[in-house]
Amino acid sequence: MNQQRNIVIIGCGAGGGTAAQFARKTDRKASITVFEQGAYPQYSKCGLPYVISGRIPNSTDLIEFSEEWFNKAAITLMLHTTVEEIDGVNKVVKANQGNKSIEQPYSSLIIATGAHPSVPPIRHLPTEKHEVEGVFCLRTLDDANRIIDALTKKTYATIVGAGLIGMEMADCLHSRGMKVTIVEALPQIVSTVLDKDMSQPIQDALKDKIDLFTNHFATSIDQQKGKITHLTISNGETGEEQKIKTDLLIIATGTTPETVLAERLGCTLGKTGGIKINEKAETSIPDVYGVGDCTEYHDFVTKRSILTGLGSIVVRQGITAGINAAGGSYTLPPGVLLTSTSEFFGMEIASVGPTSQHLDDAQSIGGKFTGSSLPEYVPGGKPITMKILIDKKDGCVLGAQAVGSNAALRINTMACAILNRMTVESLRKLETAYAPPIAPTLDVTTLVCDVVAMKYNRMKRSL
């Protein structure tokens, strides 16, 4: 088998781009072709809000690997190119670049087609968002550029969806001087990463800055001369409606995996609608790999199937698929921990493992603790609240949430503990670093364990 490997990658997002990079590292002689329907090579989607806020000066700063980089790596990158069909029998990808038809044979295929925004049923919303002036999703660099162009003329921003991206956008638009309203169908913000008792203090702190409607649905838009003027929202409990003055509407209600090509090829999809992949990032079809937002993997703790929409996971899948597609051998971690973080309105939040909504009460107990980033006697300490959830059966830590000072780095330690199935009794004794200007004698990471260990031990004694 000295034949040259032919690796084809569909999609040049973080997953596809990373796969190309690691395929090249693994096989220096393989032919590698990447088809991308957009105008840009791999860029950071997570950075888009910060281009809009101005923290990142230019939208093109987000491009992590330039066309030049792909050239130097001898990877054929074809932008503005749409894959129409995958011929699995003859192992050929058929694509169009403008009027040009391309047929590219493959020995290994990596499907990295990503996801598209899920848009809730809002009356009078056009199919193509920007057909009505002032209506946007935020998924691509072009979306960000369009929003930036629109900003100068707008005053009233409404965001549908109070997930991480919705909250990040609220902060960005507020920092640009807009009056911001958020509409969220659920009773709380950022429900995928924080329990209600952890998110409530954030919601309270935001009262002066933005209008937040939880338990409300966006039902319809009003427009005048092709421009949005109002969003009508409906109270999920009472059905009561009200109109919100809106000249900029951002829809941030999640995404749906883009699986049309994979389905037609015959790849098995999971219950979430994503392409099922195994620990080698293989789909159900030999020599066909899946990476990124179009795929489904499983949660490490609960084993439930999940869509892996986090950039950090997508990159790890890209590494795995790239290496394996090029004849190497690498595996994904034994499940997704869902370690995630965000910052908005000056507050850092982070989370790992399932929140309470994915654990039933019979299975877990939890508790929280608010400490300081510094010893009490050192001026300048910042508050940090952590919550952990543990298994009632064996005391193993299942999930952790943090709001405050360096929440993300503290959650990384929790991720390590969960991955190692540490018990709360063992984790409470973790020897953390201490020095007066840096960290307290006992970090909140272990103090929250003390709280929950005591609950757990009381529960065990009472059985």
Added chain:
Amino acid sequence: MNQQRNIVIIGCGAGGGTAAQFARKTDRKASITVFEQGAYPQYSKCGLPYVISGRIPNSTDLIEFSEEWFNKAAITLMLHTTVEEIDGVNKVVKANQGNKSIEQPYSSLIIATGAHPSVPPIRHLPTEKHEVEGVFCLRTLDDANRIIDALTKKTYATIVGAGLIGMEMADCLHSRGMKVTIVEALPQIVSTVLDKDMSQPIQDALKDKIDLFTNHFATSIDQQKGKITHLTISNGETGEEQKIKTDLLIIATGTTPETVLAERLGCTLGKTGGIKINEKAETSIPDVYGVGDCTEYHDFVTKRSILTGLGSIVVRQGITAGINAAGGSYTLPPGVLLTSTSEFFGMEIASVGPTSQHLDDAQSIGGKFTGSSLPEYVPGGKPITMKILIDKKDGCVLGAQAVGSNAALRINTMACAILNRMTVESLRKLETAYAPPIAPTLDVTTLVCDVVAMKYNRMKRSL
């Protein structure tokens, strides 16, 4: 056994004070007596440099548990009280408070006598440091107050010892406008926590700020009218001597455990000179516990006996001894990880596990990586260098060192990995939190593992 428990604690530092607190939590009715020869109840020794720098406004801010607190907790705290003898046969502690003799019986005894400064052989150095004006150790709150009083009249500070406390003091005195010289017998600074290749960039960065003499010994002092004027230092290689103008001399060359009482009682001492304790913080004598800087425990990774001079460990020993002395049941972690951190001249350093000096080359391989605290495309990222050492035999992570942004919190994650005997292959896949304003897609915590995993895999293949 409904008899009231009689707990006596010798020493009210972090170890003794914490033990008292947890003894009270465990047994609400016990009689608890704490003897302390100094003038203050439990205060933070680690905070002393920051009182001198002025970051902590008053030296009494360091007192973590006040006399009032001890009163409220119904713990008898006897300050200015020196224990003269422990009568192990009759279980009685004999102490003096001024001219008053005290005999206090005990059912459980906790020895928390701490340590005293180790002073190297410097000619003309008085036994009591402050007999010559301008010569100090930094061990107690009174030491700090004396240094602060002296500062206004001094210009030339020389510090003997470039360990963590020496470096912290150098920063503090430099920030107070003094001209600072450091003299260190070893070839590098902070050798207990960083390898030479990790400390060298720090030494280079300090060149403009302080005079640093590594490989040099302090040999003698000159004085005039009872005030120090110069320190003579000698080059460890060439023997060449030079005089350093000095009107403030700080000796920061470590400590020696204070074990006289324990030895006379018959407690077994370890090779390090500390009182041997087991995982329950018990000494070799029944009902006698040892905590803090006077004790010896073992290193988790190398199993070697070590003096446990870190505040974070001392507090954990205090918790364990306090609970067990009061009839509860608690154990220390399965060994000391030596997780530690410090900050000086704006640089944060941290470390966990053995450095290279405690591992032989046949046993371990290591590598380092410099990354950024933020993704490349976000302005404002700060550098962070990490090094890890792994076991050649099985790839388990043995130690980690960090210099730069949030070094301590990143080292906490490494501490968790080491405690769980994670392999570098498993740790490189740890799913860390990512968001553009917070952390990069792949944190340096895992990127340094990639570097070392590749070395390790190459080594395995070549065997």
